Amino acid sequence: MRSIIDTYSLSNGTQIPVVGFGTWQTAPEIAKSVVKSALVSGYRHIDTAEMYGNEKEVGQAIKESGISRRHLWVTSKLNNSFHSYDLASQAIDQSLADLGLDYLDLFLIHWPNPVAFRDENWEAHLQDTWRALEDAYQAGKLKAIGVSNFRKHHLQVLEQTQKVAPMVNQIRICPGDLDQETIAYSRDHGMLLEAYSPLGTGKIFTEPTMQEIAQETGKTVAQVCLRWSLQHGFLPLPKSIHPNYIEDNTKIFDFKLSPEQMQRIDALDGVVGYATDPDTAGF
Ligand SMILES: NC(=O)C1=CN([C@@H]2O[C@H](COP(=O)(O)OP(=O)(O)OC[C@H]3O[C@@H](n4cnc5c(N)ncnc54)[C@H](OP(=O)(O)O)[C@@H]3O)[C@@H](O)[C@H]2O)C=CC1
Numbered sequence: 001m002r003s004i005i006d007t008y009s010l011s012n013g014t015q016i017p018v019v020g021f022g023t024w025q026t027a028p029e030i031a032k033s034v035v036k037s038a039l040v041s042g043y044r045h046i047d048t049a050e051m052y053g054n055e056k057e058v059g060q061a062i063k064e065s066g067i068s069r070r071h072l073w074v075t076s077k078l079n080n081s082f083h084s085y086d087l088a089s090q091a092i093d094q095s096l097a098d099l100g101l102d103y104l105d106l107f108l109i110h111w112p113n114p115v116a117f118r119d120e121n122w123e124a125h126l127q128d129t130w131r132a133l134e135d136a137y138q139a140g141k142l143k144a145i146g147v148s149n150f151r152k153h154h155l156q157v158l159e160q161t162q163k164v165a166p167m168v169n170q171i172r173i174c175p176g177d178l179d180q181e182t183i184a185y186s187r188d189h190g191m192l193l194e195a196y197s198p199l200g201t202g203k204i205f206t207e208p209t210m211q212e213i214a215q216e217t218g219k220t221v222a223q224v225c226l227r228w229s230l231q232h233g234f235l236p237l238p239k240s241i242h243p244n245y246i247e248d249n250t251k252i253f254d255f256k257l258s259p260e261q262m263q264r265i266d267a268l269d270g271v272v273g274y275a276t277d278p279d280t281a282g283f
């Protein structure tokens with residue numbers, strides 16, 4: 001692996017760039033210029049969502065960049081109020097329209113058990129929602145499909161009726177937050193793990209062990225986090241609104257963490273808290 005545009009293979013053979021650019025909390029007013037900065041810095045994989053309120057601006061940045069569509073990877077996600085076959089099908093078309101694209105490279109169910117459907121039928125709603133993604137995948141609107149914030153028991157609900165297995169599970173993975181059960185189950189079932197909040201949403205930078213390892217390697221804490229993620233075989237999705245950070249976060253291929261450094265990071269249990277529990281999340 002030599003650059004952020006090297007790829008992992010998904011279970012359907014699709015090649016996905018190994019680092020994606022995150023856009024949560026990137027306000028629509030600045031999203032176009034921020035995403036343009038990322039494209040100038042070499043990112044070819046952008047992670048957005050209907051929930052982020054910036055799909056239109058992300059789409060404008062892509063269009064104005066002049067980069068050929070086939071050289072870009074764009075992921076979006078189904079918001080929590082669209083869990084049914086019809087609503088999910090409409091939401092896919094709306095994301096495509098807002099982004100100004102004919103297809104998405106990857107579309108994810110954002111959360112498995114949203115508050116609006118947390119009733120005795122949530123499993124059936126989830127299965128219907130997945131069927132909408134499968135149909136859009138078969139129709140060529142989505143080149144790959146997957147899930148986000150799914151734990152083993154959510155994946156098992158899909159398994160009861162799925163025709164196409166999820167290719168990706170996007171979950172929170174950063175130093176101190178490694179949900180081993182979900183990681184192992186997802187991998188055993190053919191999914192690539194995308195690591196969201198790979199910098200602990202900005203909370204990792206003052207962590208002493210991370211600072212020590214940054215000193216040892218001559219890199220920044222952010223670069224150490226991203227390198228750690230890649231060496232574990234995850235696909236990190238760093239977010240920034242600052243061009244210098246955006247650029248720095250690509251410089252993670254000119255060093256390697258030793259097994260001992262990897263172990264010290266693995267041992268940092270809970271230093272930036274844990275992922276939101278999808279079964280109790282209030283959204
Ligand atoms: N599926 C899901 O439910 C979720 C998905 N995600 C995805 O993952 C992406 C990343 O996660 P997110 O939680 O946003 O945050 P990150 O873990 O990527 O951390 C972002 C924070 O770190 C700062 N930062 C970034 N690079 C550097 C650097 N080199 N030096 C110093 N500070 C830096 C940013 O600052 P600044 O922005 O000020 O430059 C920002 O405050 C999201 O944007 C989204 O795409 C995130 C959460 C949930």
Ligand SMILES: O=C(O)C(=O)[C@@H](O)[C@H](O)C(=O)CO
Nearest residue numbers: 024025049051110111276283
């Ligand atoms: O960023 C995302 O993709 C999320 O789903 C979460 O960050 C979520 O929106 C949240 O944490 C709200 O507080």
